[in-house]
Amino acid sequence: MPTSLPPVVAGLSSIAHEYDYFILDLWGTLHDGVSVYPDALNCLDQIRRTGGKIALLSNVPARVSSVRERIAGYGLPQNMYDLLRTSGEEAFEALTQEPGYTDIGSRYYLLGPEHFDDIGPGTRFERADNLRDATFILCTAPHTRSVRVEDEMGLLSQAAEQKLPMICVNPDLSVMRGDRSYLCAGAIARAYEDKFAGRVIWHGKPYRRAFSSCLAALGASGTDRVIMVGDTLHTDIAGGKKAGMGTLLIGGGIHATTLGLGPEDKTIAPDKLANLLNGSQDLPDAVLPYFCW
Numbered sequence: 001m002p003t004s005l006p007p008v009v010a011g012l013s014s015i016a017h018e019y020d021y022f023i024l025d026l027w028g029t030l031h032d033g034v035s036v037y038p039d040a041l042n043c044l045d046q047i048r049r050t051g052g053k054i055a056l057l058s059n060v061p062a063r064v065s066s067v068r069e070r071i072a073g074y075g076l077p078q079n080m081y082d083l084l085r086t087s088g089e090e091a092f093e094a095l096t097q098e099p100g101y102t103d104i105g106s107r108y109y110l111l112g113p114e115h116f117d118d119i120g121p122g123t124r125f126e127r128a129d130n131l132r133d134a135t136f137i138l139c140t141a142p143h144t145r146s147v148r149v150e151d152e153m154g155l156l157s158q159a160a161e162q163k164l165p166m167i168c169v170n171p172d173l174s175v176m177r178g179d180r181s182y183l184c185a186g187a188i189a190r191a192y193e194d195k196f197a198g199r200v201i202w203h204g205k206p207y208r209r210a211f212s213s214c215l216a217a218l219g220a221s222g223t224d225r226v227i228m229v230g231d232t233l234h235t236d237i238a239g240g241k242k243a244g245m246g247t248l249l250i251g252g253g254i255h256a257t258t259l260g261l262g263p264e265d266k267t268i269a270p271d272k273l274a275n276l277l278n279g280s281q282d283l284p285d286a287v288l289p290y291f292c293w
Helices: 040-049 064-074 087-097 099-103 149-161 185-196 208-218 233-242 270-277
Strands: 021-024 053-058 083-086 107-111 136-139 166-168 174-177 180-183 200-202 226-230 246-250 286-288
Touching: 021 208, 040 053, 053 208, 064 083, 064 087, 083 087, 083 208, 087 208, 136 185, 149 185, 166 185, 185 200, 208 233, 226 233, 233 246
Parallel strands: 021 053, 021 226, 053 083, 107 136, 136 166, 166 200, 226 246, 246 286
Antiparallel strands: 174 180
8 A cells, every 4th residue: 555645635726836737638537538527627717817838638549630629529629728639649640750660561450440540541551451461550449349358369369470560549448438438459459568479569648758749849848847637547647757747646537436436426535545546656646536626
């Protein structure tokens, strides 16, 4: 168990004065994949009123243009933030700009649904119809929401036999949509590494490039006045800590069940928080049950 627990704050206002730049996760922090959380817009407005700059940094495996339109449909308009960065956009940039990807061949197999195929188009890479014709895997998500990691073992075994590298465009293991949890690309990519010794190239949080590109676009000269706010320990909090930022864990996202949070109970019991953080290498600086001012 942690020797001491991070403080649980009642609202962002209690610590906002310590920061000029706010890097916010999207899914599980500002919205649930269906609609924006009730207090989120007011909280964003309050940050802007105090002069803070807001960047949205998401592991969604899609390009910025499509995500901006999608979150506007959830109720989050563009005028509420200064910057939007996604792991999908980062992967697209890497595929189009970095010479390091000259060793993955020219044809990708899309491991994911059709609506997440906006990363390969516009690059020099062609999409292969089947795994046998591919030179690498572009992993964005399971093919369907009902897929388990175990269901992908046959495909991963074949990919390992062909020694195909995998580009993972979402390091998250799972995500909440409404009140249900669904598998993400990170769980499949981790299985490829752990069970088949497959080569995985990761894009998004918690990896440093996601944070450094965000800071550069914001114009931040350092990290002492920057805070990462997110609902996932191993991506948002771990990545923010490694980048040298302050970190705030939102309890009511992916960890809500563990913390006992729900519509009728918005308080975090110390024993539940201790259980969640037990064994974690990167503890948040503070915890907030839900994103509110």
